[in-house]
Amino acid sequence: MAIDLTDEQRAFTEAVAEFAKRQAGTREQRDALTDGGRHAHHQGTYQQMADLGWIEGAVESMTGTVLFLEQIGYGLLPVGGFPVSAIVAAAVARSGSEEQKKTVLGGFTGGRSYSIAMSEPEAGSDVANLSCRAVADDDGYVINGQKTWISNAHFADAILLVARTGGAPGDHDGLTMLLVPADTPGLRISGIDTMGGKEVNDLYFTDCRVPADAVVGTAGKGWWQLMAxxxxxxxxxxxxxxxxxxxxxxxxxxxxxxxxxxxxxxxxxxxxxxxxxxxxxxxxxxxxxxxxxxxxxxxxxxxxxxxxxxxxxxxxxxxxxxxxxxxxxxxxxxxxxxxxxxxxxxxxxxxxxxxxxxxxxxxxxxxxxxxx
The missing domain is CATH 1.20.140.10 (Butyryl-CoA Dehydrogenase, subunit A, domain 3)
Known part of the structure; x- marks a missing residue:
């Protein structure tokens, strides 16, 4: 087990730490970037990090990712879009089509943000109890239902939705992951005020239609893809x-x-x-x-x-x-x-x-x- 950092890893973490000091080293700077702490994400700061190639570099390995995250947390950098976007990008990298990988992974390393929607009013820890349903038709899927406590949806480019396409609540089979652009008609995003400010949201799907190629991986096998x-x-x-x-x-x-x-x-x-x-x-x-x-x-x-x-x-x-x-x-x-x-x-x-x-x-x- 390598405990000490390599020269490359040390240089990377030091660069991110210096950036954090310059951009968010004082309380006044952080308040200006976050509206007094109400917002966890500042796109300008995030875009600078993407332009420097740090997001792409951070996700080349899991070790690089956690080192990057440690510096984000320590430096109080308002780039709340990174952790959840990294989770979505990893899911698409594992299970997505080549076109989805090109769109999401390219967007992620270029400074775009993504969100993942699993929790519902009656399904939090019990993920298999999801009831938000996506019904297949000739052109794709029609989604109806609600998601709650969804991080970053209010500024995400797209949402990785976990919905039920088969079976009944409680079944592990029948869950499907779908990529839903945030501006899709029939999707309403409503913020939830919390102790942490504006971070999480309710999502309401009303006859929200996505094409068949929105499916990430295999329809009905979303549970096993999530476990991976x-x-x-x-x-x-x-x-x-x-x-x-x-x-x-x-x-x-x-x-x-x-x-x-x-x-x-x-x-x-x-x-x-x-x-x-x-x-x-x-x-x-x-x-x-x-x-x-x-x-x-x-x-x-x-x-x-x-x-x-x-x-x-x-x-x-x-x-x-x-x-x-x-x-x-x-x-x-x-x-x-x-x-x-x-x-x-x-x-x-x-x-x-x-x-x-x-x-x-x-x-x-x-x-x-x-x-x-």
Whole structure:
């Protein structure tokens, strides 16, 4: 297992880190790019990164992807379109037609964003319970139903929709992936306001028609195609939260070195010094787990790693949440104030244990891999 970065990887991460400092190094810069933190994606910044070739370079390997995501998370870069777009691009790369690959992969590396729509009001963790239906006709498919909690749909070029084309809710067979352009008639996108600002959406499909060649992969086999992408999805989320955890840690450390109470910096008190030691150790464990799992994927991209991918998502998101909450506690009222970034770290890490499969679901999957 290669723990140290190669010269090329180090140069890449350093370049992204420098870019983050220039573009989003101050709170004022970040507020200007995100409308005071309400928007997770700034297209101008994202386009610059695409023009530099970084998006294309980042997805050449899974290790490159997680290194890139770690720098995005740490640098607080408002390029929320990247993680979900990378998930969609990977799905199309695995299962799509040559034309779909050309359109989506080319669009992705060129700075376009994509969204994936699975969750419904009655189907979150239970993906097989999807009821949004796409009915085949002579010209393609007609879609009716609702999706909810869909990230990035409000600025995506297209949505990778998982809909039911056969069977009944609860069946694994009968699910199909379809590419739906965001401007398709019959699709209405409605934002959901959350603690994190404008990130997720409701999608309403009313007699929304797409051609037959919108199908990604094989009709009715979407479930198995989704399962093949678990490594990528969970590693992407873990890589992003690793960077966020490290940033929350460094922000906390800087604060407790400067903040004085009882005549000395609060970080010199044993209770905080030991807490910092524990958090630093946990983050380093996550870094090793992320890089190890990414290396396993790079060795054999076709191999599904249900145990490892669930472990890396579970551990990294839970540690990120722990670090941010501890940071808020150590900063006291300042950690809660919007003047500082810590409250944003808390919001970002809290939701990370929910999306992409909750911590409870990850634990259940891990348990099953041990025959339980």
């Amino acid at each position: 992408g678990l490594n990528v999805e969970r590693l992407i989320l873990a890589g992003l939260m690793l960077g966020t955890a490290q940033r929350a840690f460094d922000d906390t450390l800087a604060y407790i070195k400067e903040r004085k109470q009882f005549g000395r910096p609060i970080g010199t008190f044993q209770v905080l010094r030991h807490r910092i030691a524990d958090l630093a150790t946990e983050i380093e464990c996550c870094r090793l787990l992320v890089r190890r799992t990414a290396e396993l994927v790079d060795r054999d991209p076709s191999r599904v790693l249900p145990r490892e991918s669930s472990m890396v998502k579970l551990k990294t998101t839970e540690v990120a949440r722990e670090v941010a909450l501890a940071g808020m506690q150590m900063m006291g009222g300042y950690g809660y104030a919007t003047e500082y970034d810590m409250e944003r770290h808390v919001r970002a890490t809290l939701v990370s244990t929910i999306y992409g499969g909750t911590s409870e679901i990850q634990r259940d999957i891990i348990g099953k891999t041990y025959g339980l």
